[in-house]
Amino acid sequence: MKLRLSCLYTLTKEVSEKLVYPILKDASEVLERGAPPGEGAKIVGKSLSKDKLTVVIESGTYVRPHDAAFRLKNFLSQKLGKEHHVGVKEIVGKLYEIIFDVPATPSEEVKLPYAKSISFKGKTCTLILEDVSEEFLQKNTVDRMISLIKEKVEFQQYGTREEHHKIIYEGSTKPMHFTEDPSQELINRKWVKRTPHRNQFIFGPQITELAEAVKRAYVDVIYKPLGFVEMMFPKIVDWSIWKKSGHARALYHGGFNPYLFITPKTADPKAWEEVCDKIKITGEIPSEDIMDLLEPPRGGLAFAQCPPFWTYLEGETVASESLPIKVFDWSGPTYRYESGGAHGFERVDELHRIETLWVGSPDQVQEINLELREKFRVLMEEVLELNIRQALVTPWFMEQKGVLDESVEGGAGTVDYEAILPYNGSWLEVQNCSNNGDSYPKAFNAKAQKGELASGCAGGSFERYLSAFLAQKGFDPENWPKKFRKYITVIPEDVKFL
């Protein structure tokens, strides 16, 4: 790696070469501090015009020129300030040339915001930045740009990694009583009805009672025996949370397709009078006018449920006696902007998820993980009597970090529970269960009184459980397993429409 920064210092007064050049010479010790002998940053060029001092700094792996530029600023301020009452007003990185190796020869152009140019000779990349601000230099932005170029070159080489998916369990065969698409039958019976919005349904009383029965089974089979208690997690999520959880950096990438929420610049009726007048006169929403009256989005609708939970523990140190924390949430729907993949009731934009979340020492977390994995199997195979399989997959956050760990028994990893849909022969993911290691506690600065803090989470949805159940068992309650029927109070009579 070779870095070369041409840095312009604007001083508070005009100075002479005679005054300032010797100071630059004396600065060499400061610029090399912390690096092996001879490998620190070096001044390789300089020029002065009135109050404008240009210094060219070079370095390799040790002491980045942008760090060196600030060391030099302090040194200059110190030397010029006391005796000569001259300060440094501003630094601008006029030209920053960064040469480094990438993992492969790129197969196509690499683009990056803030870069003047990015070019390659074989596996050697030259990144040029121009006129970068003091703040930009200070925030170590350059290192993040280098990482991102390497990431992009690697992505060109390997593309999106195939999701790691290994079958680790095949359930025993259970009776199946239906061969049709359950979504169609749900719609025919008016147990659900499509709304004017894409991939959204309203749940009639009959399907709602079945969802409630799934809740009762969940509590009875999983939550009560394992000591999980209910919480209500927020369902709109401030950007700051997705920044910490890592979701923000994958906005509309790799499956993170959220709905965003948006609020007015002002709710003063006067500001909205013209829009309302137009609606009153035409009966239509003047979309373009509305956009001008809205703030940029402040965040999104809950996508997965667990990131907004972490507000609860953020910045806290949890007493040992309160660990492990075992909670669940089903207090509201989550949203995914589904593209081609949306289908019927089993893949919707408005999804009613069931979140199971636990926090404790790494050992506690893994123990609960294994207990839950068995309980989910019991719920699916013994209560709902579903034909299922389990697969080991790479959790999303690990994909993002480039980690791939097959040894779920020993640490982080995700197990998916899939049920077969007889009507089309495909497997539907109904539930997952993940040990997330220390990623969330680290991201949200949550600590244990003693030792490490880790967490796990598991997600299911009423739509998926019921789609799988009805696809395999059909709509005749006589064909439903007794162990599940006991959780159903009474299925309300169908509302009759003419």
Place this chain on the structure above:
Amino acid sequence: MKLRLSCLYTLTKEVSEKLVYPILKDASEVLERGAPPGEGAKIVGKSLSKDKLTVVIESGTYVRPHDAAFRLKNFLSQKLGKEHHVGVKEIVGKLYEIIFDVPATPSEEVKLPYAKSISFKGKTCTLILEDVSEEFLQKNTVDRMISLIKEKVEFQQYGTREEHHKIIYEGSTKPMHFTEDPSQELINRKWVKRTPHRNQFIFGPQITELAEAVKRAYVDVIYKPLGFVEMMFPKIVDWSIWKKSGHARALYHGGFNPYLFITPKTADPKAWEEVCDKIKITGEIPSEDIMDLLEPPRGGLAFAQCPPFWTYLEGETVASESLPIKVFDWSGPTYRYESGGAHGFERVDELHRIETLWVGSPDQVQEINLELREKFRVLMEEVLELNIRQALVTPWFMEQKGVLDESVEGGAGTVDYEAILPYNGSWLEVQNCSNNGDSYPKAFNAKAQKGELASGCAGGSFERYLSAFLAQKGFDPENWPKKFRKYITVIPEDVKFL
């Protein structure tokens, strides 16, 4: 009322005055049809230049000139088409002058989109439109503009009507055990915690158990005895629903301050690559860039719960045997962009509402309304032992329609249930119960097999019930009424933070 429209007809070919003027003369019968003799629309001027025919049409209350313009178009097409193969290509309202009386002399300027000018002489308004399109003329937009001007003048006169609020019931005195602000105590105990988003809380296990106890009490006291069953209503709402319910026309007016949702123009990762790169490099969300990649909002987050229910019955005719329909929904939070009024846990942007909704004949609806009103009283006074009062108020949709009806017993109207907050002496609205008459079935084209269809709805929230309860009874379960305590399983132990 006096209306005068100068209308430009563009014909498909040049014609002569000799051909077209006699046809205009013959049209007089068509233009007067349906009006008392002499009071229909009249042609008071005409001119022709090649293929451009200008006709000036005047009328009073009967046969609006914009209707007359289309009658004339048809007449012209008929007379010119057959014999001369000339058609009418386009109509433009070049100048439309509308003179009408308003309820009062306006005290300030009245503005309206699409109006060239609006002027007054005393109580007489002259509205001028210029260059209005065929579509604009056809949609009866002019009548909606006249109504809106009258409404605005009336508003100048009377301002926002004071909410009609009449105490109709004062409950008996119940013991109170607390004088502090319960929100503060909830935060101190970490039963709730503020999130990074405005007026939003995460519910810890303890407050969630209390919310669940309120649910159990609701089911036991109200829903089970009265035969209400659960549904799951959508929680994002397409504009088309708010257009029908009438909410859209009051966007950010009169308390309708919704959150809107917004989705990307495309979820193609390529389109979002630059935004993601910026987030990865700077760690910040580039708000302005994001706005360019988003569609205008397609609707909002649920505000009240009941409008999106109506998808279920929209366009349907409900069989007599299925009436009345009695349902409830607590499947997710609703959102209000609260301004100055937001305070602690009792007034939040993310609110967990409880919606009770019933549909039937007007008699069924009113009978259920009265039953519910008594049950809500029992829940509040006998189970939660709250100090309450009831007030008769004007429901929102009636305010919009300008209706004010004191005789709730006989028809539409709303009763509010308010509980006193000892810490500041104010009354908090905890629950309401409304007979909404036929407004929703009409708006959503829902019909009964026989007779009229009407509906009612009632809203409460866990936040409000619990704020009132904790404000009056405090946090020592010993002071909580036995009839409520039986619905609490176990309050989970406080999580201990260091």
